[in-house]
Amino acid sequence: MGTFKMYLEFSRKSFQRAAAYRFDVWTRIVGNVLFLFMWGFIWYGLYHGKSSVEGVSFQAMLGYILVSQALQGIHGAGTPLWEIQERVRTGDIAMEMLRPYDYTTRMLFSDFGGIAFYFITAIVPLYTVLFLVLNPVVPTSLVQLGLFVVSVILGYFIRYCIELTFGLFTFWLVETGGVEDIFYFSISLFSGSVIPLWFFPGWLEQVARYLPFQAIFFIPNSIFVGQLTGPAIWYAFMNQVIWLLVCYLILRLVWNRASMKIVIQGG
């Protein structure tokens, strides 16, 4: 119990820190909305007055990009990749090893704090208005909404594990720009965050389906707009749970190797 309270204190501190950098939140939300409108217009153009493409209505597509942008906003509120790179670069990572807690867990709770602030002050008010005004497809039952939320949470943990793992690669590389690029490229393309997998060319869809990234945005988004229903949802959950386990194990493995490197080679 005491341990949980300790980790929660990290969430509180990150929340406070996010509040101290309010301006950051506003600039980010502006960027987020600009992208939303950009994708909105692109899809509007692609639909070209057709009521549906491959069985997906424009209103459903609109729901997809709205929920996707909202989720991306939430995921982007924390910055574990950047933070870990900084800590490795400056050597401050050693200070974290002098504390009676698990570093990856503490980072997770710090991430919660930043997200909570962004969620409450930006995402909720903004997207409530957008959903009301644009009238896209949304979940039609509480069950669907509940399944969506579960899927979002699983997706969040998967992204967290992947992002932290990528961040830890800093230990073995001098130049880390490449790692960041690969991470951001993979997550924007393969996760289905901007283009749903059902519009991918066949071969690319096959590739994407065997990667963990689709479990981050594509699955929850599809549940949200009702493209994923019935037993397919359970398969999707299984997919997410398996990827979460795999990514978590990889994260633990990489973290163990990284901490070995700190204590043997001095960082």
Add this chain to the structure above:
Amino acid sequence: MSLIEVNHLYKEFKIARRQEGLGGALRSLFHREYSTRMAVQDISFAVGRGEMVGYIGPNGAGKSTTIKMLTGILVPTSGEVRVNGLVPFQERQKNARQIGVVFGQRTQLWWDLPAIESFELLKQVFQIPDARYRQNMATFSDILGLEEFLDTPVRQLSLGQRMRADIAASLLHDPVILFLDEPTIGLDVLAKERMRKFIREINRERGVTVILTTHDMNDIEKLCRRMILIDNGRVMYDGELARIKEMFGKERVLIVDLEGEVNGFSIAGAEVIKQEGNRKWLRFNREAVTASQLINHISEHYEIRDLTIKDPEIEVMIRHIYEKGIGSYEGACL
């Protein structure tokens, strides 16, 4: 049993050798060449409860490496370390609860938040009881004057303020041992003085065992009875500061400014230990030659513009030990 025991400690770092050019970069992807560097070699010492020890050495001597092994964030290549019965790297978290650590060049505070927030976080991290937390905060604020900046974001603090906050942070959980790695580095004279006063006080009043590294001799002179002198990863001297002073007690340093062109300056009965243009530092043993004899000697050959006689500074003594070793000195002088 001593509180801290270090036996035949070694630390060797492996350094990847950079290879030239594009070909080299490609080759190094598959095959890396390493060179090794002994940062600490065969260091042994023991520290008792309540002691305050100065761990001294020039840059790169191996001070921080030793401290890191004592705190558990670095694994020794060989040798043994025990801190209050624990092997630090094997029980790092348990060890972390009984030690406080300050690295002068780093901070354990949250950069973007007021200092008080970091203290509150540490209260949770170390699960410090409310009453004890308040008591400690009151004491530290009193001596370190923390109130004046507790509500300021850490990034806006001066270095002196930040160090004060950092050392307070390292003591909140009542550690048995405090490790300070260059706690006064970069501070101005006043800030240094304040820091020293605080360190003295927590050692005396709370019985906290302190190990502090520095390359500032004044720190040692003002703080530690015992010092461990290291160079190139080896212990050069371990003992009382007073003994070193005593050994050099017969020594004096004569500083003379000479007129005109001076070439190949040397004087019988004294050793030139430093020169800057026409200013010469001469060390002599006052039992073998008196100052006036020496001045006479000099004025026979040169014109003296100005002179001063000084006790040798600790810094000079230590440089001497580095150059000649303590053994040679003892033989020659005592």
